[in-house]
Amino acid sequence: MSLSIALRLSRLLARHTHRNMLPLRGPAGVVSFTFDDVPASACEAGAAALERHGVRGTFYVAGGLTGQLEEGKPCHSEEQLRRLLDNGHEIGCHSYSHIRCDTLGTGRLTAELERNARFLAHLGVDLQGLDFAYPFGAYALGAKRICSRRFRSSRITGGGPHYDEVDLNAIQTHRLYAETTETPSYEELVGQTAARKGWLVLNTHDVEDPPSRFGYAPEKLALAVKAALDAGCKVLPVGAAIDYWESRAG
Numbered sequence: 001m002s003l004s005i006a007l008r009l010s011r012l013l014a015r016h017t018h019r020n021m022l023p024l025r026g027p028a029g030v031v032s033f034t035f036d037d038v039p040a041s042a043c044e045a046g047a048a049a050l051e052r053h054g055v056r057g058t059f060y061v062a063g064g065l066t067g068q069l070e071e072g073k074p075c076h077s078e079e080q081l082r083r084l085l086d087n088g089h090e091i092g093c094h095s096y097s098h099i100r101c102d103t104l105g106t107g108r109l110t111a112e113l114e115r116n117a118r119f120l121a122h123l124g125v126d127l128q129g130l131d132f133a134y135p136f137g138a139y140a141l142g143a144k145r146i147c148s149r150r151f152r153s154s155r156i157t158g159g160g161p162h163y164d165e166v167d168l169n170a171i172q173t174h175r176l177y178a179e180t181t182e183t184p185s186y187e188e189l190v191g192q193t194a195a196r197k198g199w200l201v202l203n204t205h206d207v208e209d210p211p212s213r214f215g216y217a218p219e220k221l222a223l224a225v226k227a228a229l230d231a232g233c234k235v236l237p238v239g240a241a242i243d244y245w246e247s248r249a250g
């Protein structure tokens with residue numbers, strides 16, 4: 001993806017403004033598993049891989065994808081989303097139309113977010129303390145200003161774990177994808193997160209065998225959850241992780 005110079009500059013400025021810093025001081029590191037777009041397989045095999053180990057995840061939903069196909073694969077149904085909520089998972093916002101937010105004007109972005117808020121409210125999602133993930137990780141100065149006012153947190157894509165502190169308006173991830181060349185590996189990052197008591201947020205999409213290149217296989221996902229727990233990390237949805245850090249921030 002090539003970004004215009006103006007957009008690069010806007011993103012650079014965004015890194016340093018509209019920040020909401022939270023200290024990461026706790027007795028243990030935290031790993032959060034997040035699912036973007038929420039394919040049907042994430043609702044089924046993805047949720048099951050977490051539940052098998054007694055933990056829960058965060059599912060970032062774009063209402064415009066509900067009941068649709070994405071890249072030829074079925075997305076979630078409303079019934080699947082309700083089951084996720086019933087089983088204690090977190091549902092977050094991912095815009096309504098799964099649209100890049102960095103190039104949208106204020107009016108269009110606000111309309112997108114309000115449309116998805118109505119959809120999530122209809123599902124029974126509590127809009128207080130809603131967490132957001134930028135589609136395609138695409139953020140910029142204007143979008144960050146708007147999202148920082150609307151959401152408890154906003155997640156971008158990539159960048160790795162946070163240590164010592166996090167900007168809740170630009171939470172980074174490690175991509176848990178079938179085809180990844182990112183280093184260090186997941187296993188190394190979990191070790192570092194446990195040792196430094198940091199926060200590692202993971203993002204993936206479909207959970208099936210074989211997965212798409214942006215997804216992950218169910219057995220590998222279950223092993224990743226186990227590895228985080230075995231390393232001594234807590235595994236928490238994004239909202240619960242923020243509660244954990246805030247309760248210790250003093």
Ligand SMILES: [Zn+2]
Binds near residue numbers: 036098134135136
């Ligand atoms: Zn997405």
